[in-house]
Amino acid sequence: MKHPFTLIVALFATVGIAAAQHIVPEPASVIPGKGVNRKGARTSVMNGGDTTLDFASQAISTVIRHDLKSHPDNYQRRFYKLAVDADAFPNPEAYRLTITPREVRITGGSSAGVFYGVQTLRQLIDENGDLPCVTVEDEPRFAHRGLMLDPARHFLPVTDLKRFIDAMALYKFNVLHLHLTDDQGWRVEIGKYPRLTEIGSVRAETDGDGIPHRGYYTQAELRELAAYAAERHVEIVPEFDIPGHSVAAVASYPWLSCQTIDTLQVRTTAGVSPDLLCAGNDSTVAFVRDVVREIAAVFPSPRFHIGGDEAPLDRWVQCPKCQARKTALGLKTDAELMGWLLGQVSETLEEAGKKPMIWYETNVPRYPAEATMFAWRMGLTPAVTDSAAAYGWPLVLAPGEHAYFDYPQAADERPAEWMPVLSLRRAYDFDPQGPTAIGVEATLWGEYIPDIDKAFYMAFPRALALSEAAWSRPENRSWERFRAKLPHQLRLLEQVGIPFRRPADKELD
Ligand SMILES: [Zn+2]
Incomplete structure (x- = not known):
């Protein structure tokens, strides 16, 4: 054996290449180094006393499953070094991760960038706690990388949402969109309108099962949840869906609707309801403004989803108040009246x-x-993309073809006849485009998702495919490479306790 040292170095370099080839979402650049950083070579985390990095520093202990001391000063030679260098990275979510035999260094454009570097570290560590030497330069393609949960259809307790946020952070998602209100349930406490939760958060049964379903979040719980998410660089965007999807609200306060039907109950089946909020009733418009103000005060996000989907306007056509409002405003169509109502909410x-x-x-x-x-x-993504470009609207792409994760992953898992199969491959083939696109989102509509374990099962591993559409450069993406990375990623999901659906071999062809 003439060159034993060379041989060992070559072997370690191969290990490093293997681990670094399994990162999801695919980083912008991965340059394998030589050697290994042993678990015992790292004894402390240094963050220069930057308190915005405290959470990322603590997260390292979780990643390596090993207690570390956190030191603001450089008094030891072997360490993790975390730092923010805003000048070095124009994108605040960018980071550089450098692992040498002696140190692990993560520098980010902000604390978010450093946090993402820690998430990449988690994917590189082996079962012995060792790390391959490597340099990763990385930044996201899109600023909005979202997943949507629907606790309106089936309530999801706060502890479950936290588990989901943890899983999102692992794959560098940064927006949790919470669909808080719908026909089948009202899930957010509103101080001014207590019947919304007294009445609206309970339904008699679900699809004839005879079992009452209930649940709602207090504002205090949601504030605490938003803070938990923010530590993990996840923004919670609340949704109050208007003027459709409002049966739970109308059941609570019948005067909100055009017809004031006091026999309307919180809806117990899936589907689109004709009972909208009345756009002609001043009290209804005041209600919408009040609710928006209360929810807006709970969440620090600068954005707020106001729905606007699936609102058949037949009730408005028959409503004297809605028609009077339309005439007074000089509007020609009821769809214009809907645009007006959304505009009122936007002012608030x-x-x-x-x-x-x-x-x-x-x-x-x-x-x-x-x-x-x-x-x-x-089928409408091209039309929406064109409109968004024409009007200058930022665009989030959540197309049913690729990003409706409530759709089954295989034909024999279809909960409703009309649902198409959305395979892992189909999720991966999503190619987001558009001059005003700011990002992508997958939706987990909750009609057939009764609890968080089902939500995880539907989201994973398709969320890994989406994470590459959201984060990775198009030229760095390929189904073949993703497929090769999957076994490593499924082991990671098992290790951190994220439930998922294991794809059949034939689904990976
Ligand atoms: Zn009306």
Whole structure:
């Protein structure tokens, strides 16, 4: 054996290449180094006393499953070194991770960038706690990398949402969109309108099962949840869906609707309801403004989703108040009246320093200029992308073809006949485009997702595919490479306790 040292170095370099090739989402650049950083070579975390990095520093202990001391000063030679260098990175979410035999260094454009570097570290560590030497330069393609949960259809307790946020952070998602209100349930405490939770948070049964379903979040719980998410660099965007998807609100306060039907109950089946909030009733408009103000005060996010989807306008056509409002405003169509109502809400949001997000519908002729639009309906992404470009609306792409994660992953798992199969491959083939696109989002509509374990099962591993559409450069993405990384990632999911659906071999062809 002439060159034993060379041989060992070569072997370690190979290990490093293997681990570094399994990172999801695929980083911008990975340069394998030589050697290994042994677990015993690291005894402390240094963050220069930057308190914005305290959470990332603590997260390292979790990652390596080993207690570390945190020291602000450089008194030891072997360490993790975390730092923010805003000048070095124009993108605040960018980071550089450098692992040598002696140290692990993560420098980010902000504390978020450093946090993402720690998440990459988690994917590199082996079962012995050792790390391959490597340099990773990385930054996200899109600023909005979201997943949507729907506790309106099936309530999800706060502890479950926290587990989900932890899983999101592992794959560098940064937006949790919470669909808090719908026909089947009202899930957020509103001080001024207590019946919304007294009445609206309870339904008699679900699809005839005879079992009452209930649950809601207090504002204090949601504040605490938002803070938990923020530590993990996840922004919670609340959604109060108007003027459709409002049966739980109308069941609580019948005067909100056009017809004041006091026999309407919180809806017990899936589907689209004709009972909307009345756009002609001043009290209803005041209600919407009040609710928006209360929810806006709970969440620090500068954005607020106001729904706008699936609102059949037949009730408005028959409503004297809605028609009188339309005439008084000089509007020609009921769809224009809907645009007006969304505009009223946008004014209230502006007073709160926030901007609206809206599910785009092609029949609404005018939307608030400051809105962010969501493309969601199958087949309509090109039309929405064109409209967003024409009006200058930021665009979030959540197309049904690739990003509806409530759709089954295989034909034999279909909960409803009409649902198409959305395979892992189909999720991966999502190629987000558009001149005003700010990001992507996958939706987990909750009609057939009764609890968080089912939500995890539906989200993972498809969320890994979406994370690459959201984060990675298009030229760095390929199904073959993703498929090769999957076994490593599924082991990681098992290790950290994230439930997931294991794809059948034939689904990976
Ligand atoms: Zn009306």
